[in-house]
Amino acid sequence: MSTNTITTQKVNFKVFRFNADEDYLPYYENYTMDITSEEVVLDVLNRIKWDHDGSFSYRRSCRHGICGACAIKVNGRSTLACKESMTTMIEYFGNEITLEPLSTKRAIKDMIIDKGDFWDKHAAVTPYLVADIDECPSCENLVSPHDAEELDEADLCIQCGACHYACPVVDINHDFFGPAAFVAAYRFESDVRDSDGERLINVNEEKQGVWDCVKCFECAEVCPKDINPINKITKLHQMAFQRGVAKNNVATRHAVGFLHSIKKYGVLDEGGLVLYSEGAHIVKHIPVALQMFRKGKIVMPWNIVKSDKLDEIQKLIKSSSTVKF
Amino acid sequence: MKKLKYALFTGCTAKQSTPEQMMSTMAVARKLNIEMIELTEASCCGASHLQDYDDFLSLVLNARNIAYAEKHGLTMVTICNTCQLNTAMTKHRLDKNPELKARVNEKLAEVGLEYKGTSNVIHFLYAIIDDFGLDKIKEMVVKPLSQFNIAPFYGCHNIRPSELHDESHKQKENPYKPTSLDDLIIACGGKNVDYEEKTKCCGFHVELQAPHTAAVLTGTAIAGATDNNADMMVTPCPLCHLKLDTQTKSASEAIGREVSLPVLHMQQMVGLALGCTPAELGLKHHVTDVNFI
Ligand code: SF4
Ligand code: SF4
Ligand code: SF4
Ligand code: FES
Secondary structure (H helix, E strand, C coil): CCCCCCCEEEEEEEEEECECCCCCCCEEEEEEEEEECCCEHHHHHHHHHHHHCCCCCCCCCCCCCCCCCCEEEECCEEEECCCCEHHHHHHHHCCEEEEECCCHHHEEECCEECCHHHHHHHHHCCCCCCCCCCCCCCCCCCCCHHHHHCCCCHHHCCCCCCCCCCCCCCCCCCCCCCHHHHHHHHHHHCCCCCCCCHHHHHCCCCCCCHHHCCCCCHHHHHCCCCCCHHHHHHHHHHHHHHCCCCCCCHHHHHHHHHHHHHHHHCCCCHHHHHHHHHHHHHHHHHHHHHHHHHCCCCCCHHHCCCCCCHHHHHHHHHHHCCCCC | CCCCEEEEECCCHHHCCCHHHHHHHHHHHHHCCCEEEECCCCCCCCCCCHHHHCHHHHHHHHHHHHHHHHHHCCCEEECCHHHHHHHHHHHHHHHHCHHHHHHHHHHHHCCCCCCCCCCCEEEHHHHHHHHHCHHHHHHHCCCCCCCCEEEECCCHHHHCCHHHHHHHCCCCCCCCCCCHHHHHHHHCCCEECCCHHHHCCCCHHHCCCCHHHHHHHHHHHHHHHHHCCCCEEEECCHHHHHHHHHCHHHHHHHHCCCCCCCEEEHHHHHHHHCCCCCCCCCHHHCCCCCCCC
């Protein structure tokens, strides 16, 4: 079969419907359609509106993966409707496909959500260049290709919100800026022309900042622009240490504690790490620690089996360390 | 079949807070006639936290661990999702970037080592599936878990980022609808439970700095499994295990509902089905009692 052959198959769609002005509760409407191998998810949304129900609502504009308006969830996976091929979705999920807005609890009408929290958090990270540049400069402010590489494609973000509403922390910790805002922060922090001193400190603050990311990689999995937000989050952690603005708190000590442990044992001293990170707050872990102790889950420091050839590890730590805390 | 032989990277947890995971790994390896050469020289992988502090140093240390597997000419097997992520990520970055690899090797040369990129890094779960085969496991089952509904908990770092993991194992895993652990449950005779949280995060990595977030995630996961009639959960990640097994009190408080389920390590489940004794599998080391044995 040539790769250009267009194939067709029947797909059952379960579509989230809700109109905040008229409905108390959302409901799901079923549509069955013949889907060709050429179609993208946005084609399906269009066909629902054009062929089945003119009141069906969703956002779209560019149809080229540029405006970021059309992100929705397909079987729970955040995706850009105009970019995602139906063939891939059928490969992933079979012929029963559920279409929902990025966040059902923020739904206004069908696929349209109130993205207010997303934009508030975007605004909170100073998402613009802060530079002392003359209003009428005599020459351009050049950025070398090498320096531009530092942005690591963070400038490609289209603010679609796919990552933000895939992030499990956003709906638990309402202060958390979320992956897209961190991408924006990184985009300007990594710009050689930027001279803002506050942004990096702001995004490293407890509760709202990068240290509350659970490292689940949901954001990396969904980003339609392959920006890898968690990778930018990791870089914002590292930058805080490199630029000497990392605060001394439980989160930073937790990271640095690994180094101390590896230096001493090669492996991790689990209890020692908690003690170093928490300081006096260690007491709150005592009840669980006692239970674990009774079950033989706690190894005393003097019983920790060190790595063989620990001297090699220590030598490498000496020669390869790039930061100090 | 040729006898399987791997370089085992135990990680730190198996040697400290989850001794049962080390015991059951070795018990299952014996049953399957798999030879494990333990990499006793290995250091901690950094658990994605050292990576937040000093990226280059963590690359050097992980490259050193892989270099020891290469010296044996063996595939490296990990038994922790986060070890798998950090080690495979190191391999990916060094293999893709000759300049970075050269910089790392310059350091390794100081201790007479070299990272070549010749050893694959794979989690034990996928080694069992790819190299041993589920059909063979099925044939060897002597005590099928047929009376139980078992909820698979995959753990983030084995399924995301999918692009990275697709490099290590043959069976492509759909991160939104993974099948490996479900298939293993079925091979052991159990009934696999489908529930929304099976691909979600347990919150382990922010346990210290964001205890509320971590507790809500753990609680929601156990509740999801419970509401879908699970008798127990099973996971390939010792960190997820620690969270689900030892933190039920804070998890229950965080979601305002009492939750608790026995949680097996993937190796313990296989071990039980293959006829290992509870003592061999270290079942007494669980905080939430494994009360069905
Ligand atoms: S890795 Fe961090 S930022 Fe990304 S989705 Fe998970 S918790 Fe959110
Ligand atoms: S980082 Fe990717 S997923 Fe997140 S808003 Fe930007 S383009 Fe969308
Ligand atoms: S589920 Fe939690 S503990 Fe397990 S690998 Fe993912 S982040 Fe780590
Ligand atoms: S319509 Fe613009 S990104 Fe999809």
